[in-house]
Amino acid sequence: RPSLVISVTGGAKNYNMQAKLLRAFRRGLLKVASTTGAWIVTGGMNTGIMKLVGEIVEMNPSHRRRIHLIGIATWGCVAGRDKLNVYGKTVEYTKSSIERRGTAPLEPNHTKFIFIDDGSEEKFGGEIEFRACLEKAISGNFFGTRCRTTSYVELQTSATTATTSSLHLERSVPVVLLVVEGGPNTVRTVHEAVVKNNIPAVFFEGTGRCCDLFAKAVRLYKEYIKPIEDAEETSQ
Template sequence: MLREWQMERPKLLLSIHGGSENFSLSPKVKQTFSKGLITAALSTGAWILSDGINTGVSKYVGEAVKTFGSHDLRKRNTVGITPWGVIDNNTDLIGRDAFRPYYPVGNPFSKRSCLSGFHSHFLLVDDGTQGKHGCQHGLRQKLEKQIQLQKIHPRLNQGVPVVCVVVEGGPAIVSTVLDYVSRAPPVPVFVFKGSGRAADLLAFLHKHTSVDRQLKTDIEEDFLARIGDVFALDMAEATNLYALLLQCMECLPAQLNIHSSMKTYSIYASVLNP
């Protein structure tokens, strides 16, 4: 990526996770996320990673770049790591050492997604599946760990910090968060309260388990029902997901941060100088 695309070595990696289907954010949360993300990226020389599609949280990443990003395209280090099988008109991209025009306008009758036109680079992951998300996660995880090993400066013994940012999201996001906070060293996770689904469940549990890491019995029953309602799960599935959510709280809870204010961007940048 540094050699072929002449990308500048990142000083921070912002890994954005959330829902892949379209969802609505309140104007306040959208403004907080968009401005905070781009301010952090531009002020620290960060790379932004997302799924790179023009739906869900990746679409909001693209809109943030469009609204607040630098006009200098060389500074737009926004990388989409995208499953090949979910991309609409993906055959238009096939070629070797050739310029292949791609128009990010989707067919309204297609079940596939377009690439986000406001991402600057893409890594397309093909495991043979069609219309299924998930095959990109292994590559993304390995890439993030490899980037962490890189030095910010030749004379400094500090690797590239990684920050996970969660906006909305389905049940799989809980396992993603658990993976980040369980790593050695753990990766800070910033959850956007008010963005919906998984993010709001994490925010609620974080607030109500801050003392002894357990919910009170009456709150626990309501929370299990809420998990089931949010994700359309039966009681057994909701209980299993609740166990994963509790593990997120138990694994170095200081690494799990809930944000809903315009101060978020300064917290991103503080990762470089803890």
């Protein structure tokens, strides 16, 4: 059972992060994962930010504390998936010499994989909804339970319900979505996690594309919209 789940999403294409940002990202991710026993979740492919996370995990200085890196991928997008279509056997997966458009090899430093077969082929993003639901199930609505305001009626619940809720919170695991760069599927991932499943997101500003767009939107909200909302609450 992890103490924390870090779900990393972002660009799936070849991506070169600025040296300063890369050092900060690598240092922070390794420190958190190696000291807290956190699980890291990605899309599992050997491209873009997923490949970068795999390479960072490979650099883990603590050999006694293995970092759990879990890839959740769309089955129809896995290059050479025919080699994995077996049951009860151990197979050697090697990177295919020929990759078709819409496919990618698996990143070798991931410790576990979950494949989502939605019937599609060579179409990335089929795993997004499942991934968000899985992360919500792991979190047990960790943040939603804490952020919810309590009404007078809710305070009238029985002692049994209160005890059940306490046990539920004890089993909950905090999950956070870490966004680095990214395109349309990253926007979908953020929407599924934040809007639909109440999972908080951290945007690594400066990495480009939709990540910077989200970060700018958050700043504009804090600067222009939140003061108005706070003033309205105060006046009520």
